[in-house]
Amino acid sequence: MNRLSWFNVVSLTLGFAFLYIPMLILILYSFNESKLVTVWAGFSTKWYGELLQNEAFLNAAWVTLKVAVFSSTLATVLGTIAAYVMIRSGKFFGRTLFSGMIYAPLVMPEVITGLSLLLLFIGIGLDRGVLTIVLAHTTFSMCYVSVVVSSRLVTFDQSLEEAALDLGCSQAEAFRLVTLPIIAPAVISGWLLAFTLSLDDLVIASFTSGPSATTLPIKIFSAVRLGVSPEINALSTIMIAIVTVGVITASLVSKQQAVRQKKEEQAAERAA
Amino acid sequence: MRRAVLIAVPYLWLLALFLVPFVIVFKISLSDVALARPPYLPQFSWDEGILAFLSELDFENYIFLTEDDLYWKAYLSSLKIAVFSTVLTLLVGYPIAYGMARAPSEWRPTLMMLVILPFWTSFLIRVYAWMGILSNEGFLNQFLLGIGLISEPLIILNTNTAVYIGIVYTYLPFMILPIYAALDRLDGSLIEAAEDLGCSRLSAFWLVTIPLSKNGIIAGSFLVFIPALGEFVIPSLLGGSGTLMIGKVLWEEFFSNRDWPVASAVAVVLLLILVIPIVLFQRNQEKQQEAEQ
Amino acid sequence: MNSTAFAPWEDPEATPLIQFQNVTKRFGDFVAIDDLTIDIYEKEFFALLGPSGCGKTTMMRMLAGFETPTQGKINLAGKDIAPVPPNKRAVNMMFQSYALFPHLSVWENIAFGLKREQMPKNDINDRVEEMLRLTRLEKFARRKPHQISGGQRQRVALARSLAKAPKLLLLDEPLGALDKKLRQETQFELMDIQEKTGTTFVIVTHDQEEAMTVASRVAVMDHGKIIQVATPDRIYETPNSVYVADFIGEVNIIEGTATPNGEDSYAISWAEGQSPLKAASAKPFSEGQKCHVAIRPEKVTINAQKPDGVDNLVQGKILDIAYLGNISTYHVELPSGTVIKAQAANTRRIARRSFTWEDSVWLSWTATAGVLLAE
Numbered sequence A: 001m002n003r004l005s006w007f008n009v010v011s012l013t014l015g016f017a018f019l020y021i022p023m024l025i026l027i028l029y030s031f032n033e034s035k036l037v038t039v040w041a042g043f044s045t046k047w048y049g050e051l052l053q054n055e056a057f058l059n060a061a062w063v064t065l066k067v068a069v070f071s072s073t074l075a076t077v078l079g080t081i082a083a084y085v086m087i088r089s090g091k092f093f094g095r096t097l098f099s100g101m102i103y104a105p106l107v108m109p110e111v112i113t114g115l116s117l118l119l120l121f122i123g124i125g126l127d128r129g130v131l132t133i134v135l136a137h138t139t140f141s142m143c144y145v146s147v148v149v150s151s152r153l154v155t156f157d158q159s160l161e162e163a164a165l166d167l168g169c170s171q172a173e174a175f176r177l178v179t180l181p182i183i184a185p186a187v188i189s190g191w192l193l194a195f196t197l198s199l200d201d202l203v204i205a206s207f208t209s210g211p212s213a214t215t216l217p218i219k220i221f222s223a224v225r226l227g228v229s230p231e232i233n234a235l236s237t238i239m240i241a242i243v244t245v246g247v248i249t250a251s252l253v254s255k256q257q258a259v260r261q262k263k264e265e266q267a268a269e270r271a272a
Numbered sequence B: 001m002r003r004a005v006l007i008a009v010p011y012l013w014l015l016a017l018f019l020v021p022f023v024i025v026f027k028i029s030l031s032d033v034a035l036a037r038p039p040y041l042p043q044f045s046w047d048e049g050i051l052a053f054l055s056e057l058d059f060e061n062y063i064f065l066t067e068d069d070l071y072w073k074a075y076l077s078s079l080k081i082a083v084f085s086t087v088l089t090l091l092v093g094y095p096i097a098y099g100m101a102r103a104p105s106e107w108r109p110t111l112m113m114l115v116i117l118p119f120w121t122s123f124l125i126r127v128y129a130w131m132g133i134l135s136n137e138g139f140l141n142q143f144l145l146g147i148g149l150i151s152e153p154l155i156i157l158n159t160n161t162a163v164y165i166g167i168v169y170t171y172l173p174f175m176i177l178p179i180y181a182a183l184d185r186l187d188g189s190l191i192e193a194a195e196d197l198g199c200s201r202l203s204a205f206w207l208v209t210i211p212l213s214k215n216g217i218i219a220g221s222f223l224v225f226i227p228a229l230g231e232f233v234i235p236s237l238l239g240g241s242g243t244l245m246i247g248k249v250l251w252e253e254f255f256s257n258r259d260w261p262v263a264s265a266v267a268v269v270l271l272l273i274l275v276i277p278i279v280l281f282q283r284n285q286e287k288q289q290e291a292e293q
Numbered sequence C: 001m002n003s004t005a006f007a008p009w010e011d012p013e014a015t016p017l018i019q020f021q022n023v024t025k026r027f028g029d030f031v032a033i034d035d036l037t038i039d040i041y042e043k044e045f046f047a048l049l050g051p052s053g054c055g056k057t058t059m060m061r062m063l064a065g066f067e068t069p070t071q072g073k074i075n076l077a078g079k080d081i082a083p084v085p086p087n088k089r090a091v092n093m094m095f096q097s098y099a100l101f102p103h104l105s106v107w108e109n110i111a112f113g114l115k116r117e118q119m120p121k122n123d124i125n126d127r128v129e130e131m132l133r134l135t136r137l138e139k140f141a142r143r144k145p146h147q148i149s150g151g152q153r154q155r156v157a158l159a160r161s162l163a164k165a166p167k168l169l170l171l172d173e174p175l176g177a178l179d180k181k182l183r184q185e186t187q188f189e190l191m192d193i194q195e196k197t198g199t200t201f202v203i204v205t206h207d208q209e210e211a212m213t214v215a216s217r218v219a220v221m222d223h224g225k226i227i228q229v230a231t232p233d234r235i236y237e238t239p240n241s242v243y244v245a246d247f248i249g250e251v252n253i254i255e256g257t258a259t260p261n262g263e264d265s266y267a268i269s270w271a272e273g274q275s276p277l278k279a280a281s282a283k284p285f286s287e288g289q290k291c292h293v294a295i296r297p298e299k300v301t302i303n304a305q306k307p308d309g310v311d312n313l314v315q316g317k318i319l320d321i322a323y324l325g326n327i328s329t330y331h332v333e334l335p336s337g338t339v340i341k342a343q344a345a346n347t348r349r350i351a352r353r354s355f356t357w358e359d360s361v362w363l364s365w366t367a368t369a370g371v372l373l374a375e
Helices: A006-029 A046-053 A055-088 A095-107 A110-123 A130-154 A158-166 A171-200 A203-208 A216-224 A230-271 B002-029 B049-055 B060-067 B069-102 B108-120 B123-134 B139-146 B160-185 B188-196 B201-212 B214-229 B233-237 B246-255 B260-292 C056-064 C106-116 C121-134 C150-162 C180-197 C208-214 C232-237 C242-247
Strands: C018-027 C030-040 C045-049 C071-076 C091-094 C168-172 C200-205 C217-222 C225-230 C252-260 C265-269 C277-280 C289-295 C301-303 C312-323 C327-333 C339-345 C360-365 C371-373
Touching: A006 A230, A006 B069, A006 B108, A006 B123, A006 B160, A046 A055, A046 A230, A055 A095, A055 A130, A055 A171, A055 A216, A055 B002, A095 A130, A095 B002, A095 B260, A110 A130, A110 A203, A110 B002, A110 B246, A110 B260, A130 A171, A130 A203, A130 B002, A158 A171, A158 C091, A171 A216, A171 A230, A203 A216, A216 A230, A216 B123, A216 B233, A230 B108, A230 B123, B002 B260, B060 B069, B060 B260, B069 B108, B069 B160, B069 B214, B069 B246, B069 B260, B108 B160, B123 B139, B123 B160, B123 B233, B160 B214, B160 B233, B188 B201, B201 B214, B214 B260, B233 B246, B246 B260, C018 C056, C030 C056, C030 C071, C030 C225, C045 C056, C045 C208, C056 C071, C056 C091, C056 C168, C056 C200, C091 C150, C106 C121, C106 C150, C121 C150, C121 C180, C150 C168, C150 C180, C180 C208, C200 C208, C208 C232, C217 C232, C217 C242, C225 C232, C225 C242, C242 C252, C242 C289, C242 C371, C252 C339, C265 C289, C301 C339, C312 C339, C327 C360
Parallel strands: C045 C200, C045 C217, C091 C168, C168 C200
Antiparallel strands: C018 C030, C018 C071, C217 C225, C252 C265, C252 C289, C265 C277, C289 C371, C301 C360, C312 C327, C312 C360, C327 C339
16 A cells, blocks of 8 residues: 555656656756757856846836735735634625625636726726735735635634633634634735735736736736747746745745644653 | 624625626626727716616627627637646546555655645746747757657647646646545545455446545546636637637737727626536535535 | 532522523524523532533533523522623633643643733732642643643643632533543542632533532433432432433333332332332322332342342343453343343452353342332
């Protein structure tokens, strides 16, 4: 059972090769001397240099980062409240509509979300720019946050909150002192998810951004429509590197914590 | 009182920025295109009253969608591409999920991370990566020419094949994860019991493993099918002029033709098509949750 | 038994700490508590005992303030507690899951309630130290809940709920998560702490041995009603119904019809061809009334030879022997098909036992050994 059959080895190898080879090629050719992206002409980091000179890209990156920080923070607050309300509030007027609105954006094609938000912003006469992208990103990523947080809240032992009330906390104190610290990892991963979604989004940003605010994906998209370019390869490599480091660090930290917790639990039981 | 405020904040946010926009889309889909800003009529004004406003609305744009075969061809082609690529993703993803579930338990967190990692990486970049691979002088052709398998470069980029590859590649984690979750829960002694009762390896897989991972297969398939249907980035970067997908049509209708009423009508119809799989998906998830409790 | 010295429920002058007055609690169509009235006195160790779903946890949650009665009134020290929210009640609860805050240390868990009262820092320190001493946790003050054992966690939960010196402490299956041996030790510890602090304890349990051991009074519940409230010895010796007799310990129930034959004395005809049983009862039964005789197995004597001068005597065949070490329980089948359980202490070694499977034996008991019950 624990020995891999040749079939499993082959399918895992091929599967992960399929997942990773395209990205590896991309990274490799970002260090290519030649402008011709498919011909290897020697190692060079000149495309990274050019990227750092490219003001349009840097501006777009700055806008993207701003949008991502604001929208993911706002989405985390709203999404956590929404999750808490869904799990804890029992029945209230319009609950079905509310849960529908929380889940719908997860499956909604981005073109539709983008189009509808654009028409709203035009309808109420809101100028398109950073603000409109933040509003749009907050709306769809709060739903992801709420899914992540509510899946944690479902398994949350409600007697912990009751114990806090029993010991003299008000509802708000119980949430702040007990619930929030315990569900914090889920809230943080919700924030990270919202942040990544915002960094990534092309379609909704294209609809809701104006000439004053171009995000990095919009910039990349208009560049790659014309074909492959080594500069984009360099940019992609940087982004892949950041994500990889982040994900590996996060999983190592959480793994270490789990191992330590398990060890301490075992030690406590043995000592007893 | 405090509870009411707590409910109201996210509720009103979603009403204002999710539901109201849809009402607007629906309303504009019933309007007429016009050379104005914004480019549609009628505009609502309080002076003329609601009735006068409503009387101007009609289903002309929807009729137009049925008359111009571009649209229904695009819907059909989107459905076809979404179905095919879902099946392909399942065929590629199932063996990977199966291999992960059968891997030694100390490997599994690492394998899991390797599946999740691409998911956190920019979607746009992952699609873009294939442009360099699939082009006429791309790596795939170089490789195949190099080993002498082909003598002429294959034309893959800007065809539907490239779109299939792109969808399978980008949505693969969505297929693997739910199937892996189902297979991981599967009690290994069930397979042993099946073999003990006279099943061959293959028939045990067919009669026990597949039915017990059914929920994962269904969940994964919906998670690929639903977004693939409205996909825009993949057909516009990897597809060609012959690739008809409704997301791309909507985008062009809006940005190139500036025909907002028709774009809105296209969106409403796409939404109606999506309602069925979304409801089915929701049912499947609920059933699964009930079964777990 | 402390019940001889401590029995406020027998004192008509005593005012109860808690009064349930015709309390009913419904969840939709389900009646969890059905028109229940009961008094609990200060310093009592009161046990609510019953199978799961009998309403005992609901009663406790109403006292803590997590549920409100659908009808009726609950008084604490003479005041209706309905308008008081859980965080303002002088009542604390020890949760079945312990509900220790996993992100706080043992010390911080115990101090949690005190900090909510804005108590001065030094007083908090003193109080927490006192609680740590009481529960022998001084060494573990800085540890997190996952770094201590199950038994220690149980003591932290107890210390935390006692720290605010509540008028009333509620304990929801406090020992349910411990293994049997630890549970027995902890029972005595609980009683000790209850006596030291003088707090009124209300404990919910489904374990009848636990209830009998710790409680000054036990309320046996079923389907949202209290069937009997009495001291453990009275619950065991004089159950008021077949339900209580059957729920607490092992019992033989023999069905029959009563015929009065003297003062507080009855003859019970119970099977074709068997002589009627003699039973004493202070409770009156009328001629021909259906009744049940409940006899504990340890009050049934088993003999190989026919004994003389006994009130009740039946003959049967040994069907089964359950050997429990110190005692054995014999299942004896009578000619009528009824099976009677009899217990005997294993004062002699097994090999020298005078009867075994399939042997014919005589069972006997006195008229006062059993309890006569109507239902």
